[in-house]
Amino acid sequence: MRKWFDSRRGRVEALRGIDLEVAEKEFCVLLGPSGCGKTTTLRSVAGLEKPDAGELEIDGTLVNSPTKGVYVPTEKRDIGMVFQSYAIWPHMNVFNNVAFPLIKGRRKIAKDQIAPKVSAALKLVQLDGLEDRPATDLSGGQQQRVAMARAMVTEPKILLMDEPLSNLDARLREQMRVELRKITKAAGLTTLYVTHDQAEALSLGDRVCVMNEGEIIQIAQPQEIYARPASLFVAQFVGEMNFVKGEVKAKDRVDCPLGAMAVAVPDGLAAGTGVTLAIRPEHVKISPAPSHGVATRLGKITSKNYLGDAALLEVEVNGVTLLAKLAGDTELTVGQNAVVELPEQRWHVFAESD
Amino acid sequence: MANVKAAELSALGGATRERAGGIGLFAGGLLTLLLVMVGVPLVMVVLMSLRTGFPGEGGPLTLANFAAVYSAPSTYKILLNTLQFACGTVVVALAFAVPLVWLLNRTDIPFKNTIYVLMIVGILVPVFLRTIAWILLLSPRIGLVNQWAMQLFGLDQPVISLYNIPGMAFIQGVSFVPSAFFMLGAAYRTMDPSLEEAAYTSGVSKLQTFLRINVPITWPAIAGVMVYLFMSAIAVFEVPAIIGYPARILVLSASIFTSTNPPTGLPNYGIAGAYGAVMLGAGLLLAYFYVRLVQHGKKYTVITGRGYRPREIALGKWKWAALAFSFLYLSMEVFIPFLVLLWASLLPHLQLPSAEAWEQISLNNFATIFDFVDALPFINTAILMIAVPTLTMLLSVLVSWIVVRTQVSFRGSLDTIAFLPHAIPSILLGVGLAYLSLAYRVYFPVYGTVIIIAIAHTISWIAYGTRTTNGVMIQVHRELEEAGKVAGASTARVLGRIVLPLVASGIFNSWIWISMLAYREVTMALTLGTRKNVVISTIVWQFWGSGWVPQVAALGVILVLFAVVVVGILKIVFARYGEFGADGH
Numbered sequence: 001m002r003k004w005f006d007s008r009r010g011r012v013e014a015l016r017g018i019d020l021e022v023a024e025k026e027f028c029v030l031l032g033p034s035g036c037g038k039t040t041t042l043r044s045v046a047g048l049e050k051p052d053a054g055e056l057e058i059d060g061t062l063v064n065s066p067t068k069g070v071y072v073p074t075e076k077r078d079i080g081m082v083f084q085s086y087a088i089w090p091h092m093n094v095f096n097n098v099a100f101p102l103i104k105g106r107r108k109i110a111k112d113q114i115a116p117k118v119s120a121a122l123k124l125v126q127l128d129g130l131e132d133r134p135a136t137d138l139s140g141g142q143q144q145r146v147a148m149a150r151a152m153v154t155e156p157k158i159l160l161m162d163e164p165l166s167n168l169d170a171r172l173r174e175q176m177r178v179e180l181r182k183i184t185k186a187a188g189l190t191t192l193y194v195t196h197d198q199a200e201a202l203s204l205g206d207r208v209c210v211m212n213e214g215e216i217i218q219i220a221q222p223q224e225i226y227a228r229p230a231s232l233f234v235a236q237f238v239g240e241m242n243f244v245k246g247e248v249k250a251k252d253r254v255d256c257p258l259g260a261m262a263v264a265v266p267d268g269l270a271a272g273t274g275v276t277l278a279i280r281p282e283h284v285k286i287s288p289a290p291s292h293g294v295a296t297r298l299g300k301i302t303s304k305n306y307l308g309d310a311a312l313l314e315v316e317v318n319g320v321t322l323l324a325k326l327a328g329d330t331e332l333t334v335g336q337n338a339v340v341e342l343p344e345q346r347w348h349v350f351a352e353s354d
Numbered sequence: 355m356a357n358v359k360a361a362e363l364s365a366l367g368g369a370t371r372e373r374a375g376g377i378g379l380f381a382g383g384l385l386t387l388l389l390v391m392v393g394v395p396l397v398m399v400v401l402m403s404l405r406t407g408f409p410g411e412g413g414p415l416t417l418a419n420f421a422a423v424y425s426a427p428s429t430y431k432i433l434l435n436t437l438q439f440a441c442g443t444v445v446v447a448l449a450f451a452v453p454l455v456w457l458l459n460r461t462d463i464p465f466k467n468t469i470y471v472l473m474i475v476g477i478l479v480p481v482f483l484r485t486i487a488w489i490l491l492l493s494p495r496i497g498l499v500n501q502w503a504m505q506l507f508g509l510d511q512p513v514i515s516l517y518n519i520p521g522m523a524f525i526q527g528v529s530f531v532p533s534a535f536f537m538l539g540a541a542y543r544t545m546d547p548s549l550e551e552a553a554y555t556s557g558v559s560k561l562q563t564f565l566r567i568n569v570p571i572t573w574p575a576i577a578g579v580m581v582y583l584f585m586s587a588i589a590v591f592e593v594p595a596i597i598g599y600p601a602r603i604l605v606l607s608a609s610i611f612t613s614t615n616p617p618t619g620l621p622n623y624g625i626a627g628a629y630g631a632v633m634l635g636a637g638l639l640l641a642y643f644y645v646r647l648v649q650h651g652k653k654y655t656v657i658t659g660r661g662y663r664p665r666e667i668a669l670g671k672w673k674w675a676a677l678a679f680s681f682l683y684l685s686m687e688v689f690i691p692f693l694v695l696l697w698a699s700l701l702p703h704l705q706l707p708s709a710e711a712w713e714q715i716s717l718n719n720f721a722t723i724f725d726f727v728d729a730l731p732f733i734n735t736a737i738l739m740i741a742v743p744t745l746t747m748l749l750s751v752l753v754s755w756i757v758v759r760t761q762v763s764f765r766g767s768l769d770t771i772a773f774l775p776h777a778i779p780s781i782l783l784g785v786g787l788a789y790l791s792l793a794y795r796v797y798f799p800v801y802g803t804v805i806i807i808a809i810a811h812t813i814s815w816i817a818y819g820t821r822t823t824n825g826v827m828i829q830v831h832r833e834l835e836e837a838g839k840v841a842g843a844s845t846a847r848v849l850g851r852i853v854l855p856l857v858a859s860g861i862f863n864s865w866i867w868i869s870m871l872a873y874r875e876v877t878m879a880l881t882l883g884t885r886k887n888v889v890i891s892t893i894v895w896q897f898w899g900s901g902w903v904p905q906v907a908a909l910g911v912i913l914v915l916f917a918v919v920v921v922g923i924l925k926i927v928f929a930r931y932g933e934f935g936a937d938g939h
Contacts (some may be wrong), residue, residue, distance in 0.1 A: 048551055074554035077562075081555035087548035091570045104566060106557025147552075154557065 015040055015051065022158070027184060028193045029205035031198060033237065038194045042160050045192060046081055047074035059157040069306040075106060080151030081160040084167065086143040088135045088150075095131035097148045098122060107154045121149040124183055141172050148180075152187055159184065161193045177203055185290065198238045202226060212232050227268040232350040235278050239347045242284065242322045245352075254349060257298065257320050263347040274352040284324035284333060285341035286315055299340040302330055315340055381762040383693040384752055388771045391813050395786030396778065399634055402789045403627025408620075419624035420631075428604075433632075436605040438519050439526070439594070440587035446527020447583050450683050451534035452576075458535075459912035462666040463676045469684065472533045475685040477915040480874040480891060481529045482592040483910045486898055487691035488525055489597065490698055490907075492516040498694070517601035526593045526643045528686050530586065534579050541575030578647040579779055585640040588633060589779030591877040596898070606633050607781045611881065614785055621788055630782050641777030692914055698907035719908040726905050727893055735873060735889045742811040743868035747861055749812070750819030757820075758827040759835070769820070776817035783810050784881030791882075802884035815868050826860035827853075866924055870917055879880050 015037045022028045030038040043049040045056065045095040047063065050071060051164075057065040058079070063072040089097055098118045102109050109117070122128045125145035126262045130138075138146065144164060145157075145284055151159055165173045181204055195201050207290050209219045210233075218230040229235040236243075246256030248269050254261045271276060286301070299317035306328065313324045313332060317340050324340075332338055381406035403584075404415040423429050457463045458470065469763055491498050502512045515521065537893050549571065558650040569576075570681040594608040606629055613626035669676055700715045748771075757769045775783070787810050791801035830853055838848040876891040883892050890913060897906045 046551075046555055073560075074551070075557050075559050077555075077557075079555055081552065083548040083552055085546050085548050087546060087552035089549060089552070089567060089571070100553070100566075101556035101558065104556075104558045104562050150552070150556065160555070274833070 015044075018054075018211075018214075018216055020209060020216065020219070022190060022192055024189055024190055027181065027193065027204060027206045029193045029195060029201040029208045030211055031195060031205075031208055031238075034196055036211045038196075038211050039162060040214075042162055042192060044193045045158070046079055046160055047072065047077050078106070078157040079156075079160055080154060080156035080158075082144075082147045082151045082162065082164045082201070084163045086140075086147040086164075086167075088143045088146050090136050091125050092135055093131070094122070094127065094133050094135060094138070094146055097135055097146055098153055101150060101154050105154060106152065117153055118149075120151040123351040124152070124187060125149045140168055141176065144168065144176060148183065152183075155187075155189075156197070157190065158190045159191045161191065163195055164193075165195075166197070173200075180204065202238070210237065211235075229278075229348065232276055232278075235348060235350065240281050240323065240325070241278045242281065244279075244320055246277050248273045248275055257318050258342070259318070261342075261347060264343050264347055265349055266351070267348070269351055276350045276352060278350065279322075279342060279346055280349040281312065281323045281325035283343060283346040284315070284322050285343070286313060286324050286326060286330075286338045287341070288332065288336070288338055297340045297342070299338055301334055301336050301338055304332070304334050308312035358662075365674075377756070377760050378762055381756045381760070381765070381768065384749075384756065384770050385764060385771065385797050388753070388768065388816070390655075390773050391770055391809075392778070394790060395783050395792050395810075396634065397811065398786040398789045398793075399627055399630045399782050401627070402623040402785075403421060403631045404624075406624045406692075409623055409789050410794070410843075412813060419628040423625060423628040432604050432606060432609055432629075435519065436588055439522055439598075439605050440584050440681075442520060442523025443526040443530060443587040444580055446523055446854065447530035447534045448576075448580065450528070450531045450699060451538060451579075453679065454531070455534055455538045455542055457676050457680065459539060460667055460678065461669050462673070463680070464673065465677070465680075469680050472688055473535060474921060475918055476529075476684070477532045478870055478874060478921060479688060479691060479914055480592075480876065481526070481590070482596060482876050482891070482895065482898075483695065483913065484529060484595045484687075484691040485525050485593050486906060486910070487694040488516055488705060490903070491496060491690070492521070496903075498704070498706055505706070516597055517603070519603060522593050522597050522603070525597065526587060526590060528683075529593075530583055531683065531687065533586075534583060537579045537582065538572075538575060541572055541579075545571055562855040571774055574647050574650045578644055581640050581647060585637055585644065585777065588636055589642075591781045591880075607779065610781055610785060614788065614881065623785070626785055627789075630785060633779055634782055637777045637779055637782075641774075644777075645773075646930045690822055692911075695907045695910045695914070698903055699911045702904050719904045720912070723905060723908055723912075726897070726902070727909075730886075731888045731890050731893045733807040734807075734887055735891075737804050738808055738811065738872045739869045741808045742815070743865040744870040745808065745812045746815050746868050747823070747865050749816055750823040750864075751857075751861065753816075753820050754823035754827045757874045758824055759832070769824070772820040773817050775813050775815075776824060778814070778879040780810075780814055780875075781881060787878075788882050804887045806882050807879050807887060807889070810874075810882060811872050811875060814878065815871060818871075819864060819868060822860065822864040823857070826857040829860075830856045849935050863924075866920070870920065873917065874913070 018037070018041055020028075030041060032038045041047055044051045044064070045058070051064055051066070053066055054064075055062060055068075060072050060079060061072075061078075062068070062071060063077055082155065089100070092100065095118055098121055099114050101107070102114050102117060106109075118131070119128060122131065125148050127142065127145050127149065130142070134144070135146065144167075146162070147313050151161075165176055168176060177200060193204060195204075197279050202225070205222055207219060208222050208225050210217045210225065212233050218225060218234050220228075221228075225234065225238055229238060235241050244256045244258060246254040246261070248265055249255050249260070250271060251265055252262055254263055254265060254277060255276060260275065265275070286299070297317050299315040299322070301313055301315050302321065303314040305312040309328045311326050311328050313326060313330070315324055317321050321344075322340070326332070338350070402409070404417070405411075405413060405418055406416060407413055408417055432648065449480075454469075454473075458466055463469075490496065492500070492514055494500055494515045494517070497514075497516075499511070499514060503509060504511075516525070545568075550563055550567060553567045554560075558566070589607060591607040591611060594605045595611060597603075599608050610626045610629045610633070614621045616622070619850035643782055671868070697707070699719050700717070702709060702714055702718070705711050708880055753768055753772050757765045757772075762768075774929055787806055788801070791798050795801055800809070833855070834852055835848055838852045839845070843851065874891060876895055879887075879889050879892050880895060883889075888896075890909065894906055894909050894913070897909065
């Protein structure tokens, strides 16, 4: 399955060249800040928005191509979609909501097959037994499940989800996150999922596609996105990061307020160029006693934020404040001087203009 | 520490209780006032139906009026006419309103804003002026269209006549379109567009989605609007009086009016009461259904997502057909009536456009208008335009504050009473108040003054006023008020410095709108009218009765232009506060 398109709508370029291919049975997450074009991308796949240029294919079928004059309307596309507001039809009960695509939809099936199909879908989302419940009497989490069942009941070629968890409270959201992945994997569905929540993206996606200003910045597996952000934007958007400005001195040396760092400088950044160095808080090591083998610096702990399983410490080194994430049982306290270790292989180097 | 807190809490609790008592007393007073304002005219209608003779003559209560009215076969003809007229009106109004709601809310029809503004202007063209203009066009005797057709084809028979029930339903239906449009539009906009999109992504066709999703979900709203229009059509007076009465097609409202203001003979309030009781009963019953439907509809409004506006449906080559449809409607509503009035106002007598007619065009009718009318109606109208909205909004703000902001136990009843005038036909309000001021003139000495018209108008629009003030009060989040109190400001200061500035623009908006409604209102002004309390609208009505067509046209043009200028200015001023007078009626 392939799809790619770019779109120019009026003077605002909502999407400036999106090239994305979702593999069969893959769970692909579109991640980005609001207004980055992720929802527009999703809605274009659904046919609810019309891209102005580029081509879009679902399972080898061309569904959109302005140059060839092809536009398959939403109702003729083999898709399922879960909306942010769930869009559960309030005048129908649970059974009718889920059965509606089978009765009136593109894939009408024999009457006697409807009930078993609906039951199977409801069982998958653990709502069996609630068939006769009016849709307006459901809790947010239950509506969410009905929306899932309705989107999956036709076994679509691709399941589209537009921030489906954002209206749930935090605890339910985490619970549904785990279940959502289980359900889509059990049904063997190809999924395109939109979110602005990076934790959601990392835990759900087989692949995560980070977007900004109508462009794809990085597509990779979640581990790759987290461990090797392709740009300063991705580094800022996904997870916590310490940033320090510096200047390239040689192929393997960057000078910054923390001192000279022996780090690998990416190609194309000549000596004298301004760069941003970045390191994750969990890689900043703080200890009361000096250890050997790595460049060590002295710093002073300026704040401590105890979280139970972890503790976030701010430590000041040469006028630079760094955030460090330590195990919760650390005995370091505010005001204490400590040795700060910054392992050189953990540093990322980004061009300033990123 | 804990002890101190407990003590503070109990002290606070005491203060709250004390204040709640004061608010309760105040709310009770307000409820009583509203009950009197709304209830007494209705009681008067019932009372007059049970009495014979002149108002104030007393005598035993009797069912003689009902016997007289409901044994006459003509009454059943009247009821049948009323029913046919009301049904026809609803059909005509929906036939235009439903497509317009869809076109303006969901498609990329050009000139959207202009169409919106012209709909609002349409509300401000008084129904009686529109009716008169259409008579000037379609009357079999003097109508321009008939004159022209007879001249052109050499006919000796008029080709079309407005003097029948379809003609009446047509004019009234066209006049109801803006109300229906704004009511349906509000219902349509509260529907989450993703409900529709969810059907498309389920593979359901556009037609099936419309039939199975849009219609059932918006059905309570559509049914509510239908009931509302039907209720209003039973009660309207202007079209039945101007078209129906001369053609001997009587409906309830015109029968009530002619019983109390007969062209010859003495007024018979008893007979009017017997007709009125039926109208009142039907009105209250329909109002009950209306409220039920609206509540049912609320169940269907669901929490929406971040409000992703649905893609506008591209009309493509149908764009011009859609625009033509809107233009056709606006022509019937605004353009044609205004142009006909303008044409008639510039000529010494009504005639077809011709070289001869062009030579006679002058502003003479405007220049000599004061030979026909003195300053009194203008002064009276100005008094109404200031007093009515001020009184109405004052009451509305107080009622809404109690209903939306306090925990007073009977706040629900207060809201219902304030909404009730919506269901009371203006003709009954007028007749009821007229009876009251005649029969009890010792206690209520306002008969024949402009005050009684102001009272009638205020009662009539308190429903509209409280709906808008409820709306603006709900929009001002309770926390804003509480934040003020937490910051140490007194209740009065919170009201004055936080709540009032936030609601001021909304209230001013309604003030202007009610002022315009008072300006164009004729039914109540006429039923309560004497020679002393004439207003501009009743003067036009009298001129029409006397057959002074050029003067009617000249005053009508002035009336419409003034309204358009006022609304035009406010539209510009209020551009940043959203739609002006959006749900007025």
